[in-house]
Amino acid sequence: MEISLVCYQSISLDKIQNSFRFPSSIHEVFRTKPLFSDYCFRFNRRKCGNPCDKIKCFSLEQGLQPRRPKPKPSRNTDSDLKETEETHVKRPSVGICSQIEKLAFCNRYREALELFEILELEGGFDVGLSTYDALVSACIGLGSVRAVKRVFSYMISNGFEPDQYMSNRVLLMHVKCGMMVDARSLFDEMPERNLVSWNTIIAGLVDVGDYFEAFRLFLLMWEFSDCGSRTIATMIRASAGLELISVGRQLHSAAVKFGVGEDIFVSCALIDMYSKCGSIEDAQWAFDEMPEKTTVGWNSIIAGYALHGYSEEALSMFYEMRDSGVKMDHFTFSMIIRISSRLASVEYAKQVHAGLIRHGFGLDIVANTALVDFYSKWGRVEDAKHVFDRMPCKNTISWNALIVGYGNHGWGAEAVELFEQMLREKMRPNHVTFLAVLSACSHSRLFERGWEIFQSMSRDHKIKPRAMHYACLIELLGQEGLLDEAFALIRGAPFKPTANMWAALLTASRVNVNLELGKYAAEKLYGMEPEKLSNYVVLLNIYHQSGKLKEAAGVLQTLRRKGLRMLPVCSWIEVNKQSHVFLSGDKSHVQTNEIYEKVDSLVHEISKHGYVPKEKTLLPDVDEQEQRILLYHSEKLAVAFGLINTMKGSPLQIVQNHRICNDCHNAIKLIALVTRREIVVRDASRFHYFKDGSCSCGDYW
DNA sequence: TTAGGGTTAG
Structure with a gap:
């Protein structure tokens, strides 16, 4: 695999050192919170000589009573005080x-x-x-x-x-x-208080996300006491939390100025901060500058690339890390499993799984949860369940990963059962759990159960349903044909309906071919997301299904006027460790003739099982090239290629950069049936699993 | 002197 690594030298040590204007730049932190800024800089040394006094001043200014030392609790009453004094010897x-x-x-x-x-x-x-x-x-x-x-x-x-x-x-x-x-x-x-006391409380504030308070105390400390590399590293973490790269840069310059720029902890915090603030180039620079690259340093840069979606670069860094002989830890494995779920094959993940066990992290909760998620995403729910069952301890996230897996696999009833088991085992569900279980109900059309669970959210679990929960329920109502109820749910929501909710109603309108409601939802969506292509495409489909070709063509014209174009969509399949990429209507592959013949014969075969090929012309102005694109979608080409080039009975895994269309969905479902193959078609956000003619599909939010 | 800091999963 050819991998190019992005590496820019956008900053230099001199530039960093000369850009020192700390701590005045920290004002930026408080720009959004002028209240803090006010009382942070109002004090001066003359007024409050001791930082401890300053804190008292803050409390008084905020109308709080000065804290008095707490009386020491005693189990003895006044009457037996004498007795206590007598028996004081311990x-x-x-x-x-x-x-x-x-x-x-x-x-x-x-x-x-x-x-x-x-x-x-x-x-x-x-x-x-x-x-x-x-x-x-x-x-x-x-x-x-x-x-x-x-x-x-x-x-x-x-x-x-x-x-x-x-x-x-x-x-x-x-x-x-x-x-x-x-x-x-x-x-x-x-x-x-000494340096350790300050560092401890500040790090605690950063841990709980109270960054403003952390900066406030840090400024006091900065004025009155020396702060070491640990303090700087903590504050760099706070800058990352606030996503304020300019403040992070100033802390970087402070670190260089005070000779701790190459400190391991400062370097790792810098890598993390730069990547979380959106500059992977600077993160790479900070990593390159590390005199000794530690496990955490490698982990931080790998996490940085993964965060930005540069999965290949992240994997490449992982190989470099492995070759450099640095010890890998459970952080490394957890990340690599996650990256694999986006990029690599099941076989690769199995290797990572084996590596995890070999390195002694087989019981790690985070890595195992990542594995459950990985196997779920790739349709290997039995494997996911196996990993889950062997976990010595599980948290809410672990349960969520498997519920999502069951739901997306089409095992709605099992997902609900798992959710109920979770409750029985006194594990607290969170909003993701409810999203997973409602989504499972939606995919398996468990309307009654979904409705009950939705109601129990706020009633029994004190979790307020969010827009995505509403969207799930709208989808569920839509499947039952209850469009009026779905619309009422949107209007009755305790917050302004979001685009997701309108999109769910739009989809429900398309499924039930309700042109009026579809138009209404689409108009709402246009106002909220005027540049989102999929909204127009759904409306276009509703017009088309209603036989209103003129209006459909009008939507197409709007799309063209706005300059919205379909991105080139493609599907790829890995055969013998080599990826083969197909565009729709693509004729560039060396096996093109064979592949097209296979598609034709498959279509012929599955038409005996009720498959009706898509109409030859979607719209009046579709030319021959577009027609070919419509008939030979990339996923069909990838499936045909896979069937030609793999062993009989072996499973096929197709990855794509777009959502599968209804036509391919139906076609591949039947192909799985007639060829007795297990076929997984997936993209970054959802997958479709076909086995013996049954199918499940779903979303990940 | 000890003690305090950096990276991971749904």
Whole structure:
């Protein structure tokens, strides 16, 4: 495979260093939030000498009460205070404490916390700093809010007075377990803060997506304290989150200025930031500048190319990474599986699957979820189910991947059953789960069940249906011929109907050949998406199906006037590790004659099973060339080529850059029946699966 | 001194 790698030298080190105007450029972050900007820059050193005082000032300005140290909770009442003072001497607990430390050291956090229960229940033990440190590690390892509350409350009731190190560890414990409100209180009330304290709270804010607050604290820190490479790396991540490349560039220049431009963490954050901000060239530059290319560096640049849709380049980088001898990790495999699902064949993915297991990441939740998605997308639902069943732990995303697989495979009832099993296993569904299950109902025409599930969304699961859920239901109503109800659903939606919803109604109108409603929906769509070709094409089809050829020709003229043209559509098939690409009506392939003869004989064969070839003329002004294009669509040519050049009975996989048309859909369904082949036709957003004459098709949103 | 940072799946 010939792969060209995009690599531009658009920035240089000198340019970066000389463009330093930090931190004034950070104002840009707050441009959309002037409130922050106001109070960020109003203060000066003279007014509030200590950043901690400044934070108090912020709180006061916002009408908040200054925070007072929380009274230490005590299990004792005033009446037994005397008794407590008398029994103040703490019991030694060397055995339990050292056991807790050992368990935490071996990552056996759950057991460490089970042992901690003895300390909690009996009380009065002399617990040392190293044990508290181990308990903090256990809480972070488990990410359990309940554990954090238990440990923290024990620290307070046991009169633990943390030093700077332990204060930071306790802060980190809250941050890592997502308890940002408590973490912020702890940070504000810290008697002393050092670089680690600042980095911890700022990184926590960035983790939860509170970028503005992160920048606000960063500016305070910038003014009063030194910030290291870790801080810069975190703020580069915040710039990526805000998609503000100019701010990211300034942080890049700050890093170079302070001599941390080649720091591993800064470099990786830069690669990620540049690619997320839309400049893959700069990301590549940052990667090239890395003195030592680490696993994360490679992962970041591969993720960058994948994000921009440069799947081949991403794969090429993966080969380079593998050849360079750098260790691949579960991030690498997760990404490669995802890239494979867009680009490569099932065989290739199986190799990646084997590599995943060989490298010891066979149980990784993310990589396995990517595999479930991959096999689902390629119509290998049994394989997807196999991977899913062997996963030691699953999350909502894993369940969603398989429900989508079932739905698109045409197994609507099974998708609904899986959804119900998910609920029984107390896994919380999210809006994607509902999209998957409603879509499954739509494809399998399970109207009653779909309607019930749609209603249960807000009633039982407190998830507000979004436009795509409405679009699914409109499609479902359309299939039942309930166009009035579908229209009523659009009008009754609690938000302004989106293009997707009108498009669903337009499709429903086409299916039911309702010209009036179709025109209405199309007009709405023209207003919203005047340049979208497919909207015109659907209306054109409605006119055509209603026998209104003159109006259909009028739509075609509008298309021409607007300069909207069909992009060249093509289909390709991989045979013997070589891709063969076909355009509609294409006569450039060396086996052209054989392929066209095969198409003709297949059409003849399937016409015995009820296939009616598309009418010879769609519109009055279709010329001979266009006619050939209409009769020999690229997917038919690819299927014919596949049947000629592959073993009898082996499955065929066709990939294409467009949606399959109804004619090819019907034709290939029957071809699968008469040739007893399994045929998967797929494009980037949907696939059509044919086996023994049955078919399923679907969308991925 | 310890502690804090970068990349992945539906």
